[in-house]
Amino acid sequence: MVSNLSPDFSGDRVAAIVDELVDLEGPLLPILHAVQEEFGCVPQDALPVIAKKLNLSRAEVHGVMSFYHDFREQPAGRHTVKICRAEACQSMGGDRIAEHAKGRFKVDFGQTAPDGSVTLEAAYCLGLCACAPAAMVDGKVVGRVDEARIDAISSEVRS
Structure with missing residues (x-):
């Protein structure tokens, strides 16, 4: 079985995160947010640890x-870089901007450039209708x- 673990992944650390937050309502x-903050993602290998500690199925956690x-x-x-895909942005040319961004960054939504410089993501309303x-770059709308x-953003993130 091939693992997608980052070099810093620790099942013990995931268990500790769950133990810290298990008493919250829901x-x-x-x-999941805390695990992603810790590891930069939610590795698939973290799901069974979370599921077991919360008495959920792995499918529920994955869902x-x-x-x-x-x-x-x-x-x-x-x-x-997140590109808004909601209706207001689409009506103002968002589809054209999304296609331009995919071409400029040479990735599709949900992908990271091979050099690791940028991840392009779709967003479904950034609240800037x-x-x-609208777009969001490193958390800034x-x-x-x-x-x-888009060309300027591409130059900024790749420099």
């Missing part, structure tokens, strides 16, 4: 993790994104 989401777009199975690149189309702005 602890699964906070646990929650895969439902939310913010959780990833592999670490992201050094920079994360009045300034559509950017409004009125056009092809030139």
Whole structure:
């Protein structure tokens, strides 16, 4: 069996995270966030540890993790660029911007560039509808994104 573990993965550390948060009401989401914060992703090998400690099936944990777009199975690149795919942004040219971004970064949504510089992700509303189309670069929202702005972002994250 091939593991997707990062070199820093520790089942003991995952168990400790679960133990720290298990008493919260609805602890699964906070646990998944904490694991991702610790390891840069939620490795598949962490799911059985979480499931056992919460008395859930691995499928239940995986279902929650895969439902939310913010959780990833592999670490992201050094920079994360999210392109809004919601209706307001689409109506303002978001599809064209998304295609341009995929071409410029040479990756599809959910992928990381081979050099590890950037991960491109789809977002489903960044809350910047009045300034559509919108993007988010390393947690900072950017409004009125056009092809030139995507090109500038690409240059910034790859420098």
